[in-house]
Amino acid sequence: MIIEAVKISHLRMPLVLPFETSFGRITSRDCILLEIFSEGLTGYGECVADRDPGYSYETVNTAWHILKDYLIPAVLGRNLHDADDCQAMVANVRGHPMAKAGLEMALWDLIGKAQSRSLSSMLGGVRTKVEVGVSVGIQETPQELVKVVERYLQDGYQRIKVKIKPGRDVGDVGAVRAAFPSIRLQVDANSAYTLATAERLKPLDGLDLLLIEQPLAEDDLWDHHKLQAQFATPICLDESILSVRHARQALEMAACRIINIKAGRVGGMNQGAAIHSLCHNKGVPVWCGGMLETGVGRAANLALASLPGFSLPGDISATERYYQEDITNERFQLNSDSTINVPKAPGLGISINEKAVKRFLVKAESMS
Ligand code: NPG
16 A cells, blocks of 8 residues: 555643652653554544653653654655555664554555455454553542542453552552452552662552563663562563564563553564563563543554453543543443453554544644
């Protein structure tokens, strides 16, 4: 398929509730919607780079620059047979995985539509619905956190992730565990500790957690290795794993026992699936992370999480947990068994609500 034109749109969407992590609090979320045009079809993708460089160095503005000046010119006018071709076309650009992943997602959608195949089936997915949980941001007080968790449990989520940071860790998680002794519970520090300050997390080992996610800096595999040796609870890496090579090295040096896979963080679905295969072959559990995606990215996450090795619930919640109004016509619902259905229609299996896109638009640009 010849890539005829590409449109990028910077969107800002209000969140239903503020979301606070160790790197800040947001009340709205930015992203870039990509549209790739070929043979009368449109492929949609979502670039998950955020407004601020808190989670990653990429921002919506760096991604805009990299897409507009490098990645889109690398694919415009080219003949694509397979979304996997995209990786080679953008290989000259160092880093910027979220920008690459947004483009790649749109190509998967386009090719899926051309071949009448769902993304899940193209990737080798084996599930029609996937187990999901909810990620709960830092609240005003531990008591407030317990209330919020209770509401999500009532909604039907059977796995809860709690965000932690220094000073808001053992007390908060202990309060949740005391209130709900048998729920599946995990924590995420988003790199907020050092090997020294992570000492204070020791009591978490007694709280029967599924995992402790990314306690230390993203470029610090070796100290994660030292920390894992001190904890019975598995350490899970997120920000540290940007490639298949990082995943292999982290496992070889026992820096973690579980990996969170986000296609955006690793440069695309193709790389996410490859990390999945590496881990699956080694018997290492993986799960699908989330970046507060719109329905576009959520559809992609559900397809990825349908691969056989995704054995832990993903950070993929129902649309209503994030957005009152989404940019897809489809709204994802939570099933009574804490699962969400994997889209079946060709490509991502979603359609776009153009009115909503207009409402949330910051700026747009078309290239052909
Ligand atoms: O449900 O999509 C979701 C949110 C899951 O906690 C979540 N994401 O660090 O993994 C993370 C965190 C995040 C959100 C990171 C937004 C960056 C931006």
